[in-house]
Amino acid sequence: MILGRVVGTVVATRKDERLLSAKLLVVRPVSPEGQLEGTPLVAVDTVDAGTGEMVLVVSGSSARMADGLGQSPVDAAIVGIVDTVSMS
Template identity: 60%
Template sequence: MFIGKVSGTVVATRKDPKLYGKKLLVVIPVDENLKEKKDYLVAVDTVSAGYKEYVLVVQGSSARMAEGMKDCPVDSAIIGIVDSFVIDGKEIK
């Protein structure tokens, strides 16, 4: 599991039927200082996340255990929206 920041959406006119109705978001992983890393990934949104929100992302078999993802061909899923962070005793919002 890792924390990332939603940076965009993916529109796919054709996709696996099990993904119909699922929102696909572009997520940039962040480090412990909330600095964006240079990678990005596409994750299925299971919690109605929005643009520029910090989110919790799971990958692999954990992604297929997220709400509504059973038997779906996914490798990354957004499972939570972060409200605040506490790192080394300091709260970051």
């Protein structure tokens, strides 16, 4: 699972028919403190996240198990919007 921040959107007018209703967002991994790090990735949004929000992203075969994605050709999916992160 990846902790990330939504930094943008992707508009694709032509795409696989199984992604026709999918919202695609650009997510950049973040540290638990919220500092941007790593390479941005494109993820299918399953929770109606917005730009600037901290999110949870699953990747690989787990992404296809996210709500409504079934047999979609997806490698990353946003499955949660993070309210707080607490570390001890």
